[in-house]
Amino acid sequence: MIDFTLTEQQKNIRDFLHWFAETEIRPIAREADRLGDVPPGFFKKVKAMGISMEAIPKDVGGEGEGAGEVKDRRGQRQTNRLSVIASEEMAWGDPAVVITLPGPGLGGPPVRLIGTPEQKERFFSVFRAEEPRWAAYAMTEPEAGSDVAGIRTTARKEGDVYVLNGTKTFITNGARASWNVVFATVDKSLGRAGHRAFVVENDRPGFKVTRIMKKMGLRASETAEFVLDDCEVPADNLLGGEEHYQRQGKEGFKVAMATFDSTRPVVAAMGVGIARAAMEYAADYLKQNLMLDRPVPAYSRIRETLAEMKRKLDAARLLIWRAAWMADAGLPNSREAAMAKAYAGRVATDVCTLAVELMGPEGASRDHPVEKCFRDVKVYDIFEGTGEIMRVIISRRVFQALGEAG
Amino acid sequence: MISFELSQDEQSLAGMAREFAETRLRPVLRECEAGRGVPEALGKEFFELGLATLALPEELGGVGLGPLSRAIVWEELAWGDLGAALAMPGPGLAAHALMVLADGAQRAEALEPFAGRDGFRRRGALALFEPGFGGPPEFRTVARRDGPDYVIDGKKAMVLNGGLADLVVVVATLDPEAGWDGLAAFLLPGDTPGLAWGPRRETTGLETATYADLVLDGCRVPAGAKLAGEGAEAFGRFLAELRIEAAAQAVGLARAAQEHAARYATQRKAFGQYIAEFQGVSFMVADSATEVDAARWLTWRAGWALGLEPGAGTGHPPAGELAAAAHAQALAAARFVTDRAVQVLGGHGYVDDHPVEKWMRDARAHAVLNAGGNPAWSDARLADAALGLTARPAPKGVPA
Known part of the structure; x- marks a missing residue:
């Protein structure tokens, strides 16, 4: 049945995270942006509260570990729906702080999806430590971004180890991570069938972080570049083990790519959260100000712009919910996840740009948060697959569906 | 619990409406347009299937559907041909006034003639x-x-x-x-x-x-x-009904154009390849498909909310606001998507060999002729919500 009601659990989590975003995240956001890092004391507090990017505290209905699945009363998965609701709310607080929250981050899903039970235990147990811990996901290379099939990092098997060589870049939390999921090829001539996912611990010899990037926005979030120089990892660190790739062949890599079908709606939801914050701030600001002796909102052009911002964010949120619902129901959702990401990325960027514009010169001032939203949100139309790649995926699926219908 | 799954009833309703749209409306779309109306036999069939009385209660010969189910049916009918579906016999838009504003006796009296032998x-x-x-x-x-x-x-x-x-x-x-x-x-x-x-x-x-x-x-x-219901609250609900229906119609119109353009792109070759393989074309198709879905979910959410008991506590803004969002968004989507469809077909889209030029004109007309009013009014209502003004009386000239 069609339903848009949040469950009690979802409402509790949303309200709790809204409170958390407002009272804990927002007060440090501006300073974190200026410093280019999150104040370390913050993580201790967060750890004590049991919050990470995926792990929702137990006392508001979550599992607390990030590796588990959240189910509703009827036993249906609702992890994805919960994640998008939670992400929007936290990003409304501050996206850079949120993606710096301790936990497995984007490194979690591949391990969860294709890791062996032994690997899941070994890699997730890191997060039981007292100190905050991170993991990361390393796909992009200087010469291969959206074109993930073109990665050049190599993995060569020597006895019971793999030797990795290559450069990975744009890795969120890549330097502070305890381990990175690194994608490499065992044989370039095999194309995608030659791709493998490895877990590389950051203390392996030959693993060297070479650069922390300076960015337009999300400055408090660490974006690392690292080199793998004859970096040896045990064969046991091949995610899923040899059998997985023998069994699945080319599909083995596809499973790794399936990660995106659940992470894209989450990323899109964060974009909506940022834009919602910018829109709310701009609207409040306008209400209190006069232009040519009239309240600013009395001008129809202003009202029209605000209305369009609001309904497009609503539309984006529903596309996101739809994709998340499909993921929870176990339905293939590549098309819908791409739609959510493509639409939300574009709309969120537009909304933040307009929020700056509506506020006039004040919009560009660092005394207000909208200029930061504007800088932060742009990357939501880029990472986890650019808007253009999303359109390639969507159109391919649309054409495919026509072929299947005859 | 957030769910986008149609119920069994909704699936069969949509299937029935789609079949009528595909087998009855599509084949005669140009004849109806040229004839400025629908043939009587087609109108009779539409009427007898219950498509003319979706909102009316069963005891008055209607189908008794809520706003969400009607939105689902209207998307299919508009996908077939919106002009023809609007031209069909039956109480039409007056039914909404009778359902929302009239009392039981007024409703029964007004609708009685439609139940007669020549009701169709x-x-x-x-x-x-x-x-x-x-x-x-x-x-x-x-x-x-x-x-x-x-x-x-x-x-x-x-x-x-x-x-x-x-x-x-x-x-x-x-x-x-x-x-x-x-x-x-x-x-x-x-x-x-x-x-x-x-x-x-x-x-x-x-x-x-x-x-x-x-x-x-x-x-x-x-x-x-004088119908029993009057004043701001009754007319707010009335307008919400009209806006949701108009939005659903816009979604159907947009979907028709989007599908036609996508299919054309997989069949037409240029420079030795199908034009679907050019990203300039495929991105238009992707954006159109996304706009159709985005507008549909807003429309469904509004229909869902309006169909609930008042004060049901949905956790969403009031249904009137959701209807305004759906209305403004869907009418804009229909204009955008039908325009892109003509663009994908190029010169072929501009002539009557294909229906996309008609759909583009239909979408343009629908955005100003629809009973939910000018989408700019819907946006004005949303602006109040964005500014936190909804609790206050709407400024003069701005519909609720």
Whole structure:
């Protein structure tokens, strides 16, 4: 049945995270942006509260570990729906702080999806430590971004180890991570069938972080570049083990790519959260100000712009919910996840740009948060697959569906 | 619990509507347009399938569907041909007034003729909007109490089924100074003295449907002709119904164009390859598909919310606000998507070998002729919400 009601659990989590975003995240956001890092004391507090990017505290209905699945009363998965609701709310607080929250981050899903039970235990147990811990996901290379099939990092098997060589870049939390999921090829001539996912611990010899990037926005979030120089990892660190790739062949890599079908709606939801914050701030600001002796909102052009911002964010949120619902129901959702990401990325960027514009010169001032939203949100139309790649995926699926219908 | 899954009933309703749209409306889309109407046999079939009385309760011969289910059906009908679906016999938009504003006795009396043997020949109309740019709170058609009667004077513009209708619901104000609170609706037989239709208006699209202006000159009706519901709250709900239906129609229209353009792109070659392989084309297809879905979910959310018991506590903004969002978004999506469809087909999209040029005209016309009003009014309502002004009375000239 069609339903848009949040469950009690979802409402509790949303309200709790809204409170958390407002009272804990927002007060440090501006300073974190200026410093280019999150104040370390913050993580201790967060750890004590049991919050990470995926792990929702137990006392508001979550599992607390990030590796588990959240189910509703009827036993249906609702992890994805919960994640998008939670992400929007936290990003409304501050996206850079949120993606710096301790936990497995984007490194979690591949391990969860294709890791062996032994690997899941070994890699997730890191997060039981007292100190905050991170993991990361390393796909992009200087010469291969959206074109993930073109990665050049190599993995060569020597006895019971793999030797990795290559450069990975744009890795969120890549330097502070305890381990990175690194994608490499065992044989370039095999194309995608030659791709493998490895877990590389950051203390392996030959693993060297070479650069922390300076960015337009999300400055408090660490974006690392690292080199793998004859970096040896045990064969046991091949995610899923040899059998997985023998069994699945080319599909083995596809499973790794399936990660995106659940992470894209989450990323899109964060974009909506940022834009919602910018829109709310701009609207409040306008209400209190006069232009040519009239309240600013009395001008129809202003009202029209605000209305369009609001309904497009609503539309984006529903596309996101739809994709998340499909993921929870176990339905293939590549098309819908791409739609959510493509639409939300574009709309969120537009909304933040307009929020700056509506506020006039004040919009560009660092005394207000909208200029930061504007800088932060742009990357939501880029990472986890650019808007253009999303359109390639969507159109391919649309054409495919026509072929299947005859 | 957030879910996008259609119920069994909704699936079979959608299937039935889609089959009618595909086998009855699509094949005659150009003939109906050229003939400025639907053949009587087609109208009879539409009527007998219950498609003309979706909102009416079963005891009055209707199907008893809520706003969400109707939105699902209307998307399919509009996918077939919106102009023809609007031109069909039945109580039409008057049904919404009868459902939302009339009391049980008024409703039963007004609908009785539709249950008769020649019910399928009868039509209802809703005379809502006026010449000029004023929304409902600025209406100048006035109903003045005179002893046991009301006397109505004023002008209504571009009324669907104008000149054809056997019954007309006229929206008028009891007090031009009272804005939303002064609104009331009157049920008039089509032959009421003082009620005069202008000629059929020629339009840029939706030409299968008939639009005409209405002049009310000392039009005298008994007090019982005034429908029970009046004022801001009743008319807010009424407008929400109209907006959701118009939004669903826009989604269907957009989907038709999007599908046609996507299929064309996989069949047409240029420079030695299918044009679907050019990203300049495939991105238009991707954006169109996304716009269709985005508009649909907003429409469904509004229909879902309006169908719940008042005060159900959905955790979403009020249904009237959701309807405004769906309305503005879907009408914009229909204009965008039909335009992109013509663009994908290039010159072939501009001539009548393909329906996309018609759909582009239909979408343009629908955005201004639809009963939910001008999308700019919907956006004005949303702006109030964005500014946190919804709790206050809507500013003059801004519909709820």
